[in-house]
Amino acid sequence: MSKARLMQGNEACAEGAIAAGVRFFAGYPITPSTEIAETMAKLLPQYGGKFIQMEDEIGSMGAILGASLAGLKSMDATSGPGFSLKQELIGYAACAEIPCVLVNVQRVGPSTGQPTAPSQADVMQVRWGTHGDHPMIALAPWSVRETYDATVMAVNYSERFRTPVILLMDEIIGHLREKVELPDSVEVYERRKPKKTRAEGYEPYEPDEDLVPNVADFGKGYHIHVTGLLHDATGFPVGSPKVTEESIRRLHEKIARAGDEIIHTEEYFMEDAEYAVVAFGGTARTAYEAVRNAREAGKKVGLLRLMTIWPFADKVIEQLAAKVKGILVAELNYGQVVHEVRRAAQGKCLVELCGKYNMKSFEPKEIEAAIDEMCARRDA
Amino acid sequence: MRKQLRLSGSGGQGVITAAIIFAEAAVAEGKEAAQSQSYGPEARGGASKAEVIIDDAPIYHPHVEQPDIVLAMTQKAADKYYTDLKPDGLLVLDTDLVPEPPDFPNVIRIPITKLAVEQVGKSLFANIVALGAIAHLTGLVNFETVKESVAHRVPPHTVEQNMKALQTGWDAAAKK
Incomplete structure (x- = not known):
């Protein structure tokens, strides 16, 4: 391990991207993500990579898709207003299976x-912001150190599944500086290359055993056609019900197959817990402190932290709901993850929202009070 | 032992930089540190607040709940940010920029910006003067460590002036 240093969440994201092999970044800087672009602009040239500040958010997203198709691991960073603008190209990346973070x-x-x-109100947009049926992977780190790891993971997942991956940070973690020790090296997934030659009948979108196609990078001697129209193994659009159905199913199944492996959650103080708080990102840190205080006061409360937001941790929540009397979902919004928790809990326990949307992050005492209120209601 | 600091002023005074340097010094001494800030959308002017939590144990909730020490570099910041200080906490004010000290039992007034102008030549160094004072008043980090952190963070051609600013703040607090 290298020496401990003070680092900001946004910087750790850029450092993680470099470690994972990202060598192209295009962006249109926006608060509170700006330091990611700043750090990438500083780091990328040192690693033989390219940084481009684009003319706008849509151009940035288009640029990383182009760079990815040409063989570079690519990343872009933004915040809500930019994220809205990029939705169409997120769908394009999902359909044309272009790896990007x-x-x-x-x-x-x-x-x-x-x-x-700070806010955590883009959870549903991450999942459903772009139109049509598509899978989604989104990770939400809760510390500066984990931001580094989650970025590496996001890059690896995007390359492995050939799909856009969203690193869903919040201002709390993005702008937080804390002590970190970064690892000397990380496990990196290298994009797979075609396994056949053209003469052997290579088709760019022919799925491999894991349902992910080995699309050749541009400029490597293969003929490839990339389109947002639904296509068959050749990559050319086909207007048939069969190809359409198979394509949409395969896009979902290539990620569903990985299953629990990409769903990361953590439990704290859960042993003998009768109530649980579910939280993610920066809010989970406050929830941790609230739960710890509640434990010190003799209350049987635990914390389940979601690191993978999408795909949703259905099984974990279902098991939790079977075990506890009530779940409190603490999130910095008007209520988003709470709906997923309710769905996954299948009525097995009480599920309540502790939401906040007034520019302020939670204080531990607010979540503690919400825990008390929920317990009182449930036990009444 | 957890200590919570809040450095406040208006955008451009450098309170965030001072907070970062303080947190860096704490990390250099092996402590846990969490540094955060809040500011408006303006690049200059507008309220600016930086917070540092120093602890031996891991820090979860990353924002200050009840500060042990508040530095205010404007009247507005003083009025706004002293209210949740611990009863035995300390309020540090820039004498000239906070002409009306809030009604708080434990107040230290240091002419921070004036010292920066008179001793170092520019009001630009006020944040480092403040850092020197805070370092002395908290006793959380060694002066030598803070010096190293300042030297590491500021532009190379300003190191000498910043060292002078740091010393000026340290000495001013020592006299209080």
Whole structure:
């Protein structure tokens, strides 16, 4: 391990991207994600990579898709207003199976909202912001150190599944500076190359055993056609019900197959817990302190932290709901993850929202009070 | 032992930089540190607040709940940010920029910006003067460590002036 140093979440994201092999970044800087672009602009040239500040958010997203198709691991970073603009190209990346990582450091919305204030209200947009049936992988780190790891993971998943991956940060973690020790090296997934030659009948979108196609990078001697129209193994659009159905199913199944392996959650103080708090990102840290205080006061409360937001941790929540009397979902929004928790809990326990949307992050005492209220209601 | 600091002023005074340097010094001494800030959308002017939590144990909730020490470099910041100080906490004010000290039992007034102008030549160094004072008043980090952190963070051609600013703040606090 290298020496401990003070580092910001956004910087750790850029460092993680470099470690994972990202060598192209295009962006249109926006608060509270700007330091990611700044750090990438500084680091990338030192690693033989390219940084481009584009003319706008859509151009940035288009640039990383182009760079990715040409063979470079690519990343872009933004916040709510930019994330909205990039939705169409996120869908394009999902359909055309172009690996890329998009970081969304959430701030208060809707629209321009409150540029410098924390929020966690883009959870559903991450999942459903682009139209049509598509899978989604989104990771939400809760510390500066984990931001580094989650970025590496996001890059690896995007390359392995050939899909856009969203690093769903929030202002709390993006702008937080804390002590970190970065590892000397990380495990990196290298994009797979074609296994056949043209003469052997190579088709760019022919799925491999894991349902992920080995699309050749541009300029490597293969003929490839990339389109947002639904296509068959050749990559050319086909207007048939069969190809359409198979394509949409395969896009989902290539990620569903990995299953639990990409769903990361952590439990704290859960042994003998009768109630649980579910939280993610910066809010989970406050929830941790609230739960620890509640434990010190003799209350049987635990914390389940979601690191993978999408795909949703259905099984974990279902098991939790079977075990506890009530779940409190603490999130910096008007209520988003709480709906998923309710769905996954299948009525097995009480599920309540502890939401906040006034520019301020939670204080531990607010979550403690919400825990008490829930317990009182349930036990009444 | 957890200590919570809040450095406040207006955008451009450098309170965030001072907070970062303080946190860096704590990390250099092996402590846990969490540094955060809040500011408006403006590049200059507008309220600016930086916080540092120093602890021996891991820090979860990363924001200050009840500060042990508040530095205010404007009247507005003083009025706004002293209210949740611990009863035995300390309020440090820039004498000239906070002409009306809030009604708090434990107040230290240091002419921070004036010292920066008179001793170092520019009000630009006020944040490092403040850092020197805070370092002395908290006793959380060694002066030598803070010096190293300042030297590491500021532009190379300003190291000498910043060292002078740091010393000026340290000495001013020592006289209080």
